[in-house]
Amino acid sequence: MKTLKNLTLALVATATLVACDNSKKDQAQKNVDAFSNYVDSVSVVSTENLNANWEEIERVYTEKKLQAQSDVETTDDSGVLKSKLNEANSKYTEFKDKHLASSQELVLAKNKMTFRNTFFKGQEIGDDMSFAWVNKDNILSVYDTFVTTAIENKDSYSREDWDEIKMMYEALDSRKNTVEKEGLSSSDNLKIASLKVKFAPTYTIKRTGAKTEENAEAKK
Structure with a gap:
């Protein structure tokens, strides 16, 4: 009887651990997907809107990235999730570099136009x-x-x-x-x-x- 009781407790404990682990994986999967979807969404925003909201975009990106990383690190067998997380992060880094370069080009072009116009009373x-x-x-x-x-x-x-x-x-x-x-x-x-x-x-x-x-x- 005692043996049966101990076995039952062990099974319950195992089930609880499995359920807990699955819950962590589900949460990690959810946050990695949210991070990846966010990166996809901002990468198609127009340059004008990006410039106007860049600080907020960076803030949300950092928040979602850290949350996803934290969940993945506490999850067993997280190779697939880590790969997806790294892929999304690499995509954002590439997108950010291109955006900053494009923004710099726009600033330089605007400065050049302003400089030219000063010689002609503002005439473009x-x-x-x-x-x-x-x-x-x-x-x-x-x-x-x-x-x-x-x-x-x-x-x-x-x-x-x-x-x-x-x-x-x-x-x-x-x-x-x-x-x-x-x-x-x-x-x-x-x-x-x-x-x-x-x-x-x-x-x-x-x-x-x-x-x-x-x-x-x-x-x-």
Whole structure:
């Protein structure tokens, strides 16, 4: 009788342990699935929405990851779950790297556009820099604003800035060739020539100086 009682207790204990272990596995599976699904969901969100909610995305990611890891570590025979957890984590890391790189590119592109626009009173300059909005009636004013802005801020520009300025300057000159055929007055043409003479030495001196400073910094 005593033997039977002990056997019954052992069976109950075993059943309890199995049930407990299964419960842990189910919980671990649930949290690993939740983590994996979360990674899948954020990886398809638009860059604009990602930027607006990035801190919250990172917070939830960390929370779900830690919960899933904790449950997996306390579960026996968790090889499959660990593999799924690592796969989801790797996917998020790759997604995060791409997002941050893309965000940095957007910031640089926005900064470049803002820099360009300062030379034209806020007028947006497309990547093609066609200056289609420049005509015989406003081209003198455009040149004057461009040259005045460059000279007034000459000490603040880097070598890369001067390279960008040169690119815009050459594109504006290209537009001037077209505008001349559309009836640019001789008077405005002469005034533009005077502005160009004023700009040339400033560009040469300041660009050379910025390049020299850049090389000196690189040697440090």
